[in-house]
Amino acid sequence: SQQGEEDPQALSIQEGENATMNCSYKTSINNLQWYRQNSGRGLVHLILIRSNEREKHSGRLRVTLDTSKKSSSLLITASRAADTASYFCATGTTDSWGKLQFGAGTQVVVTP
Amino acid sequence: EPEVTQTPSHQVTQMGQEVILRCVPISNHLYFYWYRQILGQKVEFLVSFYNNEISEKSEIFDDQFSVERPDGSNFTLKIRSTKLEDSAMYFCATNRIAGVYNEQFFGPGTRLTVL
Numbered sequence: 241s242q243q244g245e246e247d248p249q250a251l252s253i254q255e256g257e258n259a260t261m262n263c264s265y266k267t268s269i270n271n272l273q274w275y276r277q278n279s280g281r282g283l284v285h286l287i288l289i290r291s292n293e294r295e296k297h298s299g300r301l302r303v304t305l306d307t308s309k310k311s312s313s314l315l316i317t318a319s320r321a322a323d324t325a326s327y328f329c330a331t332g333t334t335d336s337w338g339k340l341q342f343g344a345g346t347q348v349v350v351t352p
Numbered sequence: 353e354p355e356v357t358q359t360p361s362h363q364v365t366q367m368g369q370e371v372i373l374r375c376v377p378i379s380n381h382l383y384f385y386w387y388r389q390i391l392g393q394k395v396e397f398l399v400s401f402y403n404n405e406i407s408e409k410s411e412i413f414d415d416q417f418s419v420e421r422p423d424g425s426n427f428t429l430k431i432r433s434t435k436l437e438d439s440a441m442y443f444c445a446t447n448r449i450a451g452v453y454n455e456q457f458f459g460p461g462t463r464l465t466v467l
Contacts, residue, residue, distance in 0.1 A: 339385070
């Protein structure tokens with residue numbers, strides 16, 4: 241089964257606007273993480289939220305987690321051109337050695 | 353800040369050839385992972401490795417794949433006989449502590465092109 245599906249698949253916004261993307265998953269999780277990937281580059285960890293947490297902030301990032309709906313959202317406030325990237329959610333479960341299952345990602349383009 | 357490094361950045365090989373992708377983990381990290389990302393698709397877990405043993409592997413990680421830590425520093429992924437469908441970005445990731453509440457640190461990836 242697919243784990244960690246993001247929507248929208250693509251998002252185009254202007255600098256200063258907020259960007260919101262969502263992630264849904266199917267199985268029980270222990271944590272959900274968001275990563276950023278610039279074109280052709282590696283994955284950069286943004287934020288981790290545990291299954292017993294509902295909201296977390298880090299700078300301009302705000303993540304929510306609703307385990308009853310098996311969904312999470314990532315909000316980037318006051319976006320900048322440098323935020324242009326693909327954003328992936330990844331879930332971790334108790335029955336794994338830290339294995340992460342990634343979604344398909346949301347491609348965000350921020351225009352100046 | 354310590355980083356995970358990977359070599360080579362790009363590897364081109366002929367179908368049927370063996371390739372070895374190398375990763376240098378962050379020095380005090382004990383848990384190692386390989387993931388791959390076929391162009392335009394999601395990142396997929398291949399294998400996790402701890403204490404010189406495979407901890408977990410996915411269906412993708414068949415007999416053509418192997419991992420080892422030959423010298424206590426490098427962590428390698430070997431594909432014995434490459435296929436066209438092995439073309440992908442391969443990412444190494446490491447973690448100081450296994451698991452569930454810890455971020456993984458990813459390397460920049462190796463782009464493998466099989467012709």
